[in-house]
Amino acid sequence: MSESFAVTGIRSDDLSLPEPTPEHFRWSLLNHLQYTVGKSPEHASKFDWRMALSHAIRDRAVNPWFNSTRRTWAEDRKRVYYLSMEFLIGRLLEDMTINLGLRDVVAEVLDGFGLSFADIAEGEPDAALGNGGLGRLAACYLESMATVGCPGYGYGLRYEHGLFKQSFDHGRQVETPENWLAEGTPWDFTRTESAYHVGFGGELVEEDGVQRWRPGSQVLAAAHDTPVVGYGGRWANTLRLWSAMPNADLFDLGRFNAGEFAAASEPEALARSLSRVLYPNDTTEGGKQLRLSQEYFLTSASVQDILRRYLAAHDDLSRLPEYVAIQMNDTHPAIAGPELIRLLVDEHGFGFDAAVDVATRVLGYTNHTLLPEALERWTVGLMRQVLPRHLQIIERLDTQFVELQGSRPDPVRLISGDQVNMGDLAFATSHRVNGVSALHSELVRKELFPVHDELHPDRIVNITNGVTPRRWLKLANPELARLITDTVGEGWETDLERLRGLEAHADDPSFLDAFGRAKHRAKEAFAGWVMGEHGLGVPTDALFDVQVKRLHEYKRQLLNILWTIARYQRIKRDPGAGWVPRVKIFGGKAAPSYHTAKDIIRLINDVSQIVNNDPDTRDLLRVVFPPNYGVSMAEKLIPAADLSEQISTAGMEASGTGNMKFALNGALTIGTLDGANVEIREHVGADNFFLFGMTTEEVAARRAEPGHARAAIERSQALRDVLQAIAEGTFSPDEPHRYGGLVDMLWNSDWFLVASDFDSYDAAQTEVDRAYGDSGRWQRMAVLNIARMGYFSSDRSVREYMREIWDIEPAL
Ligand code: 6GP
Numbered sequence: 001m002s003e004s005f006a007v008t009g010i011r012s013d014d015l016s017l018p019e020p021t022p023e024h025f026r027w028s029l030l031n032h033l034q035y036t037v038g039k040s041p042e043h044a045s046k047f048d049w050r051m052a053l054s055h056a057i058r059d060r061a062v063n064p065w066f067n068s069t070r071r072t073w074a075e076d077r078k079r080v081y082y083l084s085m086e087f088l089i090g091r092l093l094e095d096m097t098i099n100l101g102l103r104d105v106v107a108e109v110l111d112g113f114g115l116s117f118a119d120i121a122e123g124e125p126d127a128a129l130g131n132g133g134l135g136r137l138a139a140c141y142l143e144s145m146a147t148v149g150c151p152g153y154g155y156g157l158r159y160e161h162g163l164f165k166q167s168f169d170h171g172r173q174v175e176t177p178e179n180w181l182a183e184g185t186p187w188d189f190t191r192t193e194s195a196y197h198v199g200f201g202g203e204l205v206e207e208d209g210v211q212r213w214r215p216g217s218q219v220l221a222a223a224h225d226t227p228v229v230g231y232g233g234r235w236a237n238t239l240r241l242w243s244a245m246p247n248a249d250l251f252d253l254g255r256f257n258a259g260e261f262a263a264a265s266e267p268e269a270l271a272r273s274l275s276r277v278l279y280p281n282d283t284t285e286g287g288k289q290l291r292l293s294q295e296y297f298l299t300s301a302s303v304q305d306i307l308r309r310y311l312a313a314h315d316d317l318s319r320l321p322e323y324v325a326i327q328m329n330d331t332h333p334a335i336a337g338p339e340l341i342r343l344l345v346d347e348h349g350f351g352f353d354a355a356v357d358v359a360t361r362v363l364g365y366t367n368h369t370l371l372p373e374a375l376e377r378w379t380v381g382l383m384r385q386v387l388p389r390h391l392q393i394i395e396r397l398d399t400q401f402v403e404l405q406g407s408r409p410d411p412v413r414l415i416s417g418d419q420v421n422m423g424d425l426a427f428a429t430s431h432r433v434n435g436v437s438a439l440h441s442e443l444v445r446k447e448l449f450p451v452h453d454e455l456h457p458d459r460i461v462n463i464t465n466g467v468t469p470r471r472w473l474k475l476a477n478p479e480l481a482r483l484i485t486d487t488v489g490e491g492w493e494t495d496l497e498r499l500r501g502l503e504a505h506a507d508d509p510s511f512l513d514a515f516g517r518a519k520h521r522a523k524e525a526f527a528g529w530v531m532g533e534h535g536l537g538v539p540t541d542a543l544f545d546v547q548v549k550r551l552h553e554y555k556r557q558l559l560n561i562l563w564t565i566a567r568y569q570r571i572k573r574d575p576g577a578g579w580v581p582r583v584k585i586f587g588g589k590a591a592p593s594y595h596t597a598k599d600i601i602r603l604i605n606d607v608s609q610i611v612n613n614d615p616d617t618r619d620l621l622r623v624v625f626p627p628n629y630g631v632s633m634a635e636k637l638i639p640a641a642d643l644s645e646q647i648s649t650a651g652m653e654a655s656g657t658g659n660m661k662f663a664l665n666g667a668l669t670i671g672t673l674d675g676a677n678v679e680i681r682e683h684v685g686a687d688n689f690f691l692f693g694m695t696t697e698e699v700a701a702r703r704a705e706p707g708h709a710r711a712a713i714e715r716s717q718a719l720r721d722v723l724q725a726i727a728e729g730t731f732s733p734d735e736p737h738r739y740g741g742l743v744d745m746l747w748n749s750d751w752f753l754v755a756s757d758f759d760s761y762d763a764a765q766t767e768v769d770r771a772y773g774d775s776g777r778w779q780r781m782a783v784l785n786i787a788r789m790g791y792f793s794s795d796r797s798v799r800e801y802m803r804e805i806w807d808i809e810p811a812l
Pocket residue numbers: 131132133134135137282283330368369374436465653654655656657675
C-alpha cells in the first residue's frame with residue numbers, strides 16, 4: 001500500500017483537455033507516439049501507432065470517468081458491483097472511440113498521415129477473458145451500465161492467458177495459450193495502492209471465546225482499472241481486474257543464493273497461478289482446487305474493496321444494502337455470501353443473523369444454465385482445506401435453511417453428503433435470483449429451485465438478456481448503421497425501440513435495395529477477411545448460413561452438419577434441381593477435455609474437405625470453419641449472415657445472445673422454442689422466423705421413450721443415408737471408422753434428440769430455401785426482424801436489473 005500524498009489547490013478540472021479538434025487530436029497522437037511509446041513518426045510501426053492512438057483515446061476517457069466517480073461520491077449514491085469470473089470484452093480501441101464520439105476526428109487525423117483506422121484497430125488482440133455467453137453478457141452489461149448511468153464496477157480477474165487459441169491440425173482442434181498481454185495493454189491503470197491480502201487454508205483458533213481464522217498463506221490482489229465509457233461519453237464506470245502478486249516474503253532468497261533457483265521461486269509461482277489462466281470450460285467445472293481458489297481470490301479482494309469504499313463515507317454497516325448491490329454472475333463468486341458474513345461477524349462485530357440479513361439484502365444471483373454438470377459443487381474436504389472459516393459459516397447457514405423447511409421429509413441442503421452446493425448457497429444468500437430468458441426463469445423455478453421458490457416465492461425473477469447495440473450494430477456493421485440513421489434518424493443507439501421506424505420502409509423497394517447492398521458488402525468484407533486470413537474461398541452470392549458459438553452437444557452443431565451432408569447427397573443425386581447456393585459457416589471452440597465436442601469439430605472439418613473439393617457440388621454448397629472464433633470474428637461475421645442457426649434442444653439453452661446479435665443485423669433465425677428464441681419470435685413475428693423442433697415438454701416425453709433415436713432414424717430416409725455415409729467413411733476415407741462412436745451414439749442414446757428433430761429441421765430448411773428464392777420477401781422479413789429487435793438492447797436488461805434487483809436510480 002502506498003501512502004497518500006494529496007496536494008490541494010490544484011483542481012482536476014483545471015487539467016481538462018481542450019475540445020477534441022482534429023488539431024488537438026493530431027498533437028495528442030504525435031505526443032504519445034514520441035513521449036509514451038518512444039518512437040518518432042519516421043520509425044513508428046503499426047503497433048506503435050496503435051499504442052499511441054490508444055493512449056490518446058484513453059486520455060479522453062479520463063474526464064468522464066473522474067466526473068462520474070466524483071458525482072457518485074458527492075451525491076452519496078448507491079453503486080452496483082458486478083462480480084464475474086469472466087469478462088469477454090474483445091477489443092477496446094474502436095469501441096471507446098465510438099462511445100466517446102471521436103470516430104470521425106480519429107479517421108480524419110489518421111487519414112492525414114496516410115493511415116487507416118480499421119487497419120490499425122485490427123492489430124489489437126482480443127481481451128478474451130471469458131469462455132462464451134456468460135462472459136460476453138458481462139461485457140455488454142458493463143457497457144450498458146455506463147450508457148444508462150448506473151454507477152458501478154465490474155470486478156474480475158486479470159488472466160495472463162485468456163481463452164486458448166484454437167487451430168486445426170488435419171481437422172482436429174489444437175489448443176495453444178493465448179497471450180493478450182504479451183505486448184502490454186494500453187488500457188488499464190495499475191493501482192498498486194489498492195491491494196488486498198487474500199488468505200487461504202490454515203486453521204481456526206479460539207481467541208477470547210471467539211473463533212478466528214488464521215490463514216496458512218496469503219496472496220496479494222492488485223487492482224488494474226479500465227474505464228468503461230458509456231455511449232456519448234456522459235458516464236463512465238470501472239472494470240477492476242485483480243492480478244495475483246505473491247507476498248515479498250514468499251521468495252526464498254536463502255534458497256536462491258544457495259543455487260536452488262526454481263525451488264526458491266516455487267511458492268511465488270504458485271501464488272501467481274491464481275490469475276494465470278482462464279478456465280477453458282464453458283458450463284462444466286474443472287480443476288478443483290485452483291478453480292475454487294481463483295473464485296475466492298476474486299470474491300474476497302472485491303468484497304474487501306467494496307467495504308473499504310463504503311466505510312470511507314459511512315460508518316454503519318447495517319445500512320450497506322442502501323448503498324451497495326452485489327451481483328453474482330452465476331455461482332462462480334457465490335462464496336461472496338459467506339465472505340461478507342465472515343467480514344461482518346469476524347471483523348466488524350456483527351451477530352450472525354444480522355450479518356446474514358445484510359448480506360442477503362446486498363446480494364443477487366444470476367443463473368446462466370440448467371446443465372447439471374455446470375452446477376458447482378465442492379467437496380467438504382476441499383472447502384475445509386482451502387476455506388475452513390467459510391465452511392463453518394456455510395454449515396450454520398445449512399442448519400438454518402433446514403430449520404426453515406420445517407418438517408419437510410427430505411429437505412434441500414446447502415451441504416448434502418460431502419458436497420457443498422453452490423447454487424443452493426447462492427440462492428439462500430441472495431434477495432433476488434434471476435434466470436436469463438422467460439422460459440429459462442420458469443425452468444429455474446420449476447426444475448432447479450422448487451423448494452427454495454416455495455419458501456421465498458418473490459425471490460426468483462426473470463431478466464431476459466440483451467446485447468449492446470453500440471458494439472453489435474454501430475461498430476460491427478457501419479454500413480447498416482448508417483442506413484438506419486438515414487432512415488429513422490439519430491438516437492437509436494441509446495433508444496433501440498426507434499428501430500420500429502424501419503417497419504414503414506419494409507415494403508419500399510429502394511430501402512430494401514439499400515439494405516440488400518449493405519448486406520452484400522458485409523458478405524464481401526467477411527469473404528475477403530476469411531480468404532486473406534485463412535485462405536478459405538467463400539462465394540458471396542450464396543446464402544450465408546451461420547452457426548457460431550461454443551461447441552456443445554446441446555447446441556447441436558451435429559444436427560447442422562448432418563443436414564449439410566444430406567444436402568450434399570441430394571445435390572449429388574440431382575444437381576439440376578435449382579438449389580439455392582449455400583455457404584455453411586461454423587465457428588466455435590470445444591473445451592479441451594470435451595471429446596465428443598472435439599469429434600464434432602473434426603467431422604465438420606472432414607465434411608468440408610470432401611464437399612468443398614467436389615466439383616459436382618462446390619458451386620452450390622461450401623462448408624467453412626475458420627478457426628479461433630471470438631468476439632472480433634463475430635463482429636465481422638454477424639453482419640454478413642443471412643441465416644442464424646439457433647437450434648439447441650428445447651429447454652437447454654438458457655437464453656443465447658448470439659441469436660439477438662444476428663437478428664439485429666438482419667439475419668433470419670432458424671430455431672427451436674428455446675431460451676430467448678421464444679421471445680425473439682414473439683417480437684419479430686412467427687412469419688419472420690423459421691421454427692422447428694420439439695418443445696421442452698415434448699423433449700422430456702420423448703427422452704422417456706425407449707429406443708426413440710432408433711425409431712426416428714428408421715422413420716427418416718434422409719438421416720439414414722447420412723449416417724450410413726459417415727459410418728462407411730465417406731468423409732474420413734483414411735480412417736473409415738473415425739466416427740463410429742458418434743454414429744453409434746446417435747442410434748442408441750441421443751440425449752440431445754438430434755435424430756428426433758432431424759426431419760422437422762429439414763422441413764424448416766426447405767422453407768428457408770423457398771423464402772430466400774424470393775429476394776424481396778427475404779429482405780422484407782430481414783428488415784422486420786431488425787425493426788422489432790429494440791427489446792433486446794442490454795440497456796433494457798440493465799434498467800430491469802436496476803429496478804427489480806439493485807434498487808438503484810440512474811445518475812443520468
Ligand atoms: C450461458 C448460456 O449457456 C447462454 O444460453 C446464455 O445466453 C449466456 O450464458 C448468458 O446468460 N452460460 C454460460 O456461458 C455459462 O458458463 C455457467 O454458464
